[in-house]
Amino acid sequence: MTPSSSTHIQQPLALSDSFTLRRLQTWDRMAVEALCNESFPIQYPDCWYDEVVSGGLLSTGLFDGEQLAAMVVSETKFLYDCNLEDQGILPSSNAHVAYILSIAVDKKFRRLGLATRLLNNLMSSLSDHPPYPRAVFLHVLSTNSAALSFYKMHGFEFHASLPEYYRIGEQLADGCTYVKYINGTYTNVTFTDVCRTFGNTICMPLKAICKMLSF
Numbered sequence: 001m002t003p004s005s006s007t008h009i010q011q012p013l014a015l016s017d018s019f020t021l022r023r024l025q026t027w028d029r030m031a032v033e034a035l036c037n038e039s040f041p042i043q044y045p046d047c048w049y050d051e052v053v054s055g056g057l058l059s060t061g062l063f064d065g066e067q068l069a070a071m072v073v074s075e076t077k078f079l080y081d082c083n084l085e086d087q088g089i090l091p092s093s094n095a096h097v098a099y100i101l102s103i104a105v106d107k108k109f110r111r112l113g114l115a116t117r118l119l120n121n122l123m124s125s126l127s128d129h130p131p132y133p134r135a136v137f138l139h140v141l142s143t144n145s146a147a148l149s150f151y152k153m154h155g156f157e158f159h160a161s162l163p164e165y166y167r168i169g170e171q172l173a174d175g176c177t178y179v180k181y182i183n184g185t186y187t188n189v190t191f192t193d194v195c196r197t198f199g200n201t202i203c204m205p206l207k208a209i210c211k212m213l214s215f
Contacts, residue, residue, distance in 0.1 A: 016062070016112055016113035016114050016116070016117040017117075019062040019063060019064055019069055019070075019109075019114065019117075020062065020063045020064075021060065021061075021062055021063075021117070021118075021121065022060070022061060022063065023055075023059065023060055023061075024052060024053050024059040024060065024061045024071060025053060026053045026054060027053075028053055028061065028068060029049055029050075029052075029053045031067070031068040032049055032052055032053060032059075032061075032068065032071060033049050035068055035070075035071060035104050035106055036049075036102065036104060038104075038106070038107065039104035039105070039106075040102075040104070041141075041168045041169075042166055042167070042168055052073055057073050057074065057075050057101065058073070058074045058075060058076070058122075059071065059072070059073045059074075060072050060118060060121065060122070062114050062117065062118060064109065067106075068106070069105065069106050069108075069109040069114060070103075070104065070105040070106065070109060070114035070115060070118055071102070071103070071104055071118070072100065072102065072103045072115075072118040072119065072121075072122055073100070073101045073102040073103075074098055074099060074100045074101060074122060074136075075098070075099055075101065076096055076097070076098045076099075076126070076131065076133050077096065077097065077099070078093070078094060078095070078096060078097075079092070079093045079094070079095050079096075079097050080093035080094065082097065082099065085160065085162060085177070086099075086137060086177060088159075088160070089135050089137055089159060089177075089179055090134055090135055090185070095133075095134045095135075096131040096132065096133040096134065097133050097134065097135045097136070097137060098122075098126050098133040098135070098136045098137075099136075099137055099138065100122070100136065100137070100138040101138075103115055103118060103119065115150060116154070119154055122136075123136070123180075123182065126182060126183075127182060127183060132183045133182065133183065134181065134182065134183055134184075134185040135179050135180065135181050135182065135185060136156075136179070136180045136182060137159065137177055137178065137179040137180075138151070138156070138177070138178055139162065139165065139175050139176070139177055140175060140176060140178060141166060141173055141174075141175055142161070142162075142173075142174040142175055142176045143173070143174075148178075151178045152178075154180070155180050156178040156179060156180045157178060157179060157180070158176060158177075158178060159176075159177040159178060159179045160176065160177045161174065161175075161176050162174060162175040162176055162177060
């Protein structure tokens, strides 16, 4: 074949694309538990793992052959069914929201874009299928800088602090809530936010004028 021959050169796939994406099944339970124990400082009860692999939650994994490399677990529900500390995410408690319970990547497979692929797949599903939730939110340890950077990079924004939210062994640790508004929904603007913006709008020109008159 000569260099001038007309041919289609196939672009190499991203590394994350070489992993198989599928729903988690009952036979994945031991692998799910091992991945969570490796990834998180908190201990989940047995009933949580049963829900993850039995279809009670939306649970998706990325597999390298038969090995579970990464997973995401989420659920969609009405806002009024959420914990009290999360019900300020939207003004209407009758709205559907999606809650990400867990994203975990095996240490051997980190920095390959697996968490991003899982999150993108989830967000596409939430945007393309009913009940079209208006927000996606999650809780994260306030000291988990890697997770905070990841979610911020993917458009999540800080919503609230959760003092002493997690129990890790005998210690209590602070958490925080991050939210991403989807399906045509925008940041929930509170009355306090409006007052702050109005105050800044009025005060900033006055400060500038006073500074000019002081010369």
